[in-house]
Amino acid sequence: MNGVQQVTVLGSTGSIGVSTLDVIARHPRRYQVYALTAQRSVERMEQQCLEYRPRYAVMLEARSAEDLQQRLRRAASETEVLGGAEALCEVAAAAGVDTVMAAIVGAAGLEATFSAIKAGKKVLLANKEALVMAGSLFMQAVRGSGAVLLPIDSEHNAIFQCWPASGSGVSKILLTASGGPFREWTWEQMQAATPEQACAHPNWEMGRKISVDSASLMNKGLEVIEACWLFDVGLAETEVVIHPQSIIHSMVQYVDGSVLAELGNPDMRTPIAYGLAWPERIDSGVAALDIIGVSRLDFRAVDVQRFPCLDLAREALRRGGTAAAVLNAANEEAVAAFLSGGIAFTTIPAVIETVLGQTSLAEPDDLAVVRQADAAARQLAQAVIGRSCR
Numbered sequence: 001m002n003g004v005q006q007v008t009v010l011g012s013t014g015s016i017g018v019s020t021l022d023v024i025a026r027h028p029r030r031y032q033v034y035a036l037t038a039q040r041s042v043e044r045m046e047q048q049c050l051e052y053r054p055r056y057a058v059m060l061e062a063r064s065a066e067d068l069q070q071r072l073r074r075a076a077s078e079t080e081v082l083g084g085a086e087a088l089c090e091v092a093a094a095a096g097v098d099t100v101m102a103a104i105v106g107a108a109g110l111e112a113t114f115s116a117i118k119a120g121k122k123v124l125l126a127n128k129e130a131l132v133m134a135g136s137l138f139m140q141a142v143r144g145s146g147a148v149l150l151p152i153d154s155e156h157n158a159i160f161q162c163w164p165a166s167g168s169g170v171s172k173i174l175l176t177a178s179g180g181p182f183r184e185w186t187w188e189q190m191q192a193a194t195p196e197q198a199c200a201h202p203n204w205e206m207g208r209k210i211s212v213d214s215a216s217l218m219n220k221g222l223e224v225i226e227a228c229w230l231f232d233v234g235l236a237e238t239e240v241v242i243h244p245q246s247i248i249h250s251m252v253q254y255v256d257g258s259v260l261a262e263l264g265n266p267d268m269r270t271p272i273a274y275g276l277a278w279p280e281r282i283d284s285g286v287a288a289l290d291i292i293g294v295s296r297l298d299f300r301a302v303d304v305q306r307f308p309c310l311d312l313a314r315e316a317l318r319r320g321g322t323a324a325a326v327l328n329a330a331n332e333e334a335v336a337a338f339l340s341g342g343i344a345f346t347t348i349p350a351v352i353e354t355v356l357g358q359t360s361l362a363e364p365d366d367l368a369v370v371r372q373a374d375a376a377a378r379q380l381a382q383a384v385i386g387r388s389c390r
């Protein structure tokens with residue numbers, strides 16, 4: 001490893017990918033970029049390749065790969081361009097790679113993230129949907145390969161930082177949620193919400209899919225499932241707390257009455273830097289927290305009547321098997337339909353509930369079973385969306 005970590009960034013052109021490269025650029029003697037990957041943002045990828053000089057750049061779409069190759073050739077870049085889903089898995093598992101940032105959005109990241117885990121890499125997990133879909137398989141693969149799985153989601157990163165070295169004495173995980181842009185909105189107001197309003201998160205700048213999930217609180221639902229797998233706790237040992245300022249990123253409550261919290265400015269470069277350098281600490285570029293400027297921290301319970309997605313996620317976890325994969329697939333389809341103007345924001349939970357109710361579940365013995373459940377749920381979701389189109 002010659003002291004320099006070779007890093008593959010899956011989803012480098014997205015919000016987490018860009019923040020990851022920002023942290024890496026601050027520490028050129030610690031990190032080198034082995035590979036960058038994206039779906040189709042050729043221009044941004046070209047610029048990243050010229051700046052970070054990765055060994056490989058992978059574009060999911062063949063036409064984008066060709067386009068990138070021509071651009072890089074003109075710029076006399078030495079980066080080798082690959083195309084397709086197989087190549088994503090290859091650069092995640094390659095022998096020369098130490099660390100993989102898993103930052104593809106949604107189910108699309110499942111195979112590449114899994115491939116990094118099976119290869120025993122240090123995996124920085126932002127792609128929560130992959131873990132939600134196949135939690136038992138993921139955790140089994142981590143144990144089998146010796147991979148180091150570090151959570152990047154700010155809540156889970158905070159919990160990881162507050163977790164006891166002994167692993168004992170924890171009574172509860174307290175996941176904080178900002179409440180999103182519709183925290184104070186009535187159901188009637190949410191019925192008329194536009195994609196732009198849903199994506200205007202008050203505290204965090206993120207990709208569009210996770211922004212909508214934050215507005216519906218499905219993001220918190222996915223995070224409850226994520227926490228149960230990562231920290232090996234049951235649903236009863238998790239609680240979601242609305243904390244509008246997003247300064248406390250989550251907390252761990254102990255049997256002796258102590259509660260440990262991790263605080264900071266809401267900027268994903270903090271958990272990313274923590275994951276990259278763990279167990280050390282490095283500069284992330286994030287400003288120090290001005291605690292006097294913050295001055296107050298508020299907390300309240302979630303209104304599950306207005307935000308039914310949270311309970312749908314809990315229900316999927318209770319049902320087990322492929323239920324969480326079905327939930328995730330139905331949510332992805334519903335969110336895409338909302339973002340393209342097909343359905344109302346408040347129809348998102350209705351689509352998910354119908355799909356969950358109409359799907360027979362299987363035991364996720366391998367990724368193929370999970371993928372089948374995902375595909376069947378998407379098909380059903382499309383039919384439900386078709387009937388709900390406005």
Ligand code: NAD
Nearest residue numbers: 011012013014015016038039104105108126127128206207
């Ligand atoms: P984003 O939409 O900004 O970026 C997604 C990245 O994935 C892009 O590089 C895109 O090219 C790539 N991608 C999209 N579809 C793909 C496909 N089919 N195949 C291959 N690559 C594909 O998303 P984001 O906000 O950066 O989120 C990434 C992941 O991190 C998500 O799972 C999200 O839940 C999680 N996360 C994000 C934040 C945040 O602040 N943005 C915080 C916590 C967790």
Ligand code: MG
Nearest residue numbers: 153154155223
């Ligand atoms: Mg989060």
